[in-house]
Amino acid sequence: MTTTKSPRDALVTGMGFCLPGRGAPTATPEQFWTAVAHGDSFLAQDDGTYFGSVPLDPESVVARLPEIPPRFLAKYSDIHLYGLLALLEACEDATLDWRTGALREAAVLAGRNATADAIVDTYLPVLLADTRHISPREARAVLFRNVLGAVMSDVETTQAGLVGATGPSYTLSCGCASSAVLIGNAARMIAAGETDIAVVTGADYWRESRLRQYAELEARSVMGSEPQTATLIDEPMRPYDERAAGLNYGNGAATLILESREHARRRGARSYGRILGQTTTRNAQPNLALDTEGAGAVRAARSCMAGRASPDEIDYVNGAATGDRAFNLMEGNIMPAIFGERTAGLPVTVQEAVFGHSGAPLGVIGVAATLQMMGHGHIAPTANCEKPAEVCTFDPVPGTEGRTARVDLALSLNYTIGSVASAILVGGSDD
The missing domain is CATH 3.40.47.10 (Thiolase/Chalcone synthase)
Structure with missing residues (x-):
């Protein structure tokens, strides 16, 4: 970094x-x-x-x-x-x-x-x-x-x-x-x-x-x-x-x-961590079309990391799957495009099945969850994921236990209808 x-x-x-x-x-x-x-x-x-x-x-x-x-x-x-x-x-x-x-x-x-x-x-x-x-x-x-x-x-x-x-x-x-x-x-x-x-x-x-x-x-x-x-x-x-x-x-x-x-x-405040970068992109798609290759999200992630971190330094990704097959496929394509051969062992989880698909709060929820994982040294599981889909090229951390892991750098992703994508590079506290 x-x-x-x-x-x-x-x-x-x-x-x-x-x-x-x-x-x-x-x-x-x-x-x-x-x-x-x-x-x-x-x-x-x-x-x-x-x-x-x-x-x-x-x-x-x-x-x-x-x-x-x-x-x-x-x-x-x-x-x-x-x-x-x-x-x-x-x-x-x-x-x-x-x-x-x-x-x-x-x-x-x-x-x-x-x-x-x-x-x-x-x-x-x-x-x-x-x-x-x-x-x-x-x-x-x-x-x-x-x-x-x-x-x-x-x-x-x-x-x-x-x-x-x-x-x-x-x-x-x-x-x-x-x-x-x-x-x-x-x-x-x-x-x-x-x-x-x-x-x-x-x-x-x-x-x-x-x-x-x-x-x-x-x-x-x-x-x-x-x-x-x-x-x-x-x-x-x-x-x-x-x-x-x-x-x-x-x-x-x-x-x-x-x-x-x-x-x-x-003022002597303690810090959960840092926002190191954020990029917003859009795919060149018609209004409601979903690009299952996730090209916009890939560009957002690469731009967000550029000059700050390499893909090999990312310990965790907070995804944006909504619980449907289309987004499973899209994220299954996004992760290898960013992380290459290390994708299979990369933990990618999401909190949507905890609180529901809440729309606008999802960006804050993703960053908050990521910072909590950094502080606790624990990667939270993907709620309600018990049998990972074959299209998921990454590790969705199924079950309810999660796992102990050090997370120093992470990406938090969000995308929406209209092909807008956001990537945030999150760093742990350096106090």
């Missing part, structure tokens, strides 16, 4: 979550690691369906956010609460007191992907309101929810408003790579001296009842053929497994705190 220490290095000093859990959200880094380390899965619902729901207790949310009057908080949608709660956990983990201005000059960046359900839930009441009989108070409530939630920048706006941030603040949407691209943007802003600290969040929301309608329509559209991917409702997703048939969706948010090395050092 050719990297050297610099005051402008981007260190990850905090992580927080509001993800599916068992009876309560997965919130803290400790809860997150416990689930990931053992390949746990929080997707099975009591009615026999599979979906990553995030149970929120209204009273505990009010207690966590006394700065927001309850009458206003009641108008926030679930995705706003996911983002705020993940932010609070990340600040606590990073020992940053936002109430005393610790994030006053921070960049606040949010990734969004699946906006349809959140926007429908807030905009539909506007369209259906009986303007002749609705009371002024009810009209104000409908409009407040719409202004707050019918735009893609809603999570970033609520986060930045809570902490009083005055730094760069925006929302980015490029599918499941959204928060991964933002991690790269944040690291570049830190390197350029534009900010000393950045909050990066990925948040998404699906309404489970609508997913069933979508899945039934999807099944109808491919009747008589053998689809390579599908939205699964009644069976679990199995990334890298020979039984892979599709994906289960999941709600939630995940947040990372990135700081310049000099800023973290001044």
Whole structure:
């Protein structure tokens, strides 16, 4: 590895979550690691369906956010609460007191992907309101929810408003790579001296009842053929497994705190590790086509490593398989193109079957899981992978135990419909 220490290095000093859990959200880094380390899965619902729901207790949310009057908080949608709660956990983990201005000059960046359900839930009441009989108070409530939630920048706006941030603040949407691209943007802003600290969040929301309608329509559209991917409702997703048939969706948010090395050092913060580089590419494909060769991801990985590390130095890859055969095949082609003959023994795992296919949070989740593996000296397994598919040219670490291993350098990959690919080079803590 050719990297050297610099005051402008981007260190990850905090992580927080509001993800599916068992009876309560997965919130803290400790809860997150416990689930990931053992390949746990929080997707099975009591009615026999599979979906990553995030149970929120209204009273505990009010207690966590006394700065927001309850009458206003009641108008926030679930995705706003996911983002705020993940932010609070990340600040606590990073020992940053936002109430005393610790994030006053921070960049606040949010990734969004699946906006349809959140926007429908807030905009539909506007369209259906009986303007002749609705009371002024009810009209104000409908409009407040719409202004707050019918735009893609809603999570970033609520986060930045809570902490009083005055730094760069925006929302980015490029599918499941959204928060991964933002991690790269944040690291570049830190390197350029534009900010000393950045909050990066990925948040998404699906309404489970609508997913069933979508899945039934999807099944109808491919009747008589053998689809390579599908939205699964009644069976679990199995990334890298020979039984892979599709994906289960999941709600939630995940947040990372990135700081310049000099800023973290001044306040005595500990570091999980470093963001050494990030590259975003796109295949020259039609809109919805999937390049099963993964040429864009290969270029992203090579560019991300260039001048920093060689493929032989990579100890682990956090993949992006969604639990369908098409992505299994694609990653089975990507890894040999990057790593050559050492691919067969290279551990490549993914956490999607733990929390569900959550869209925009996936970039943050992948980096957070990778940093936890580095810190614990343990490679987490691929949840729900028991019988690795033949097309997987790498080691998906099946089962629930994982393995002890030193991880100094890793790649975290994300890709999405539209052929956008992101690669992040992650380094362990050098404190």
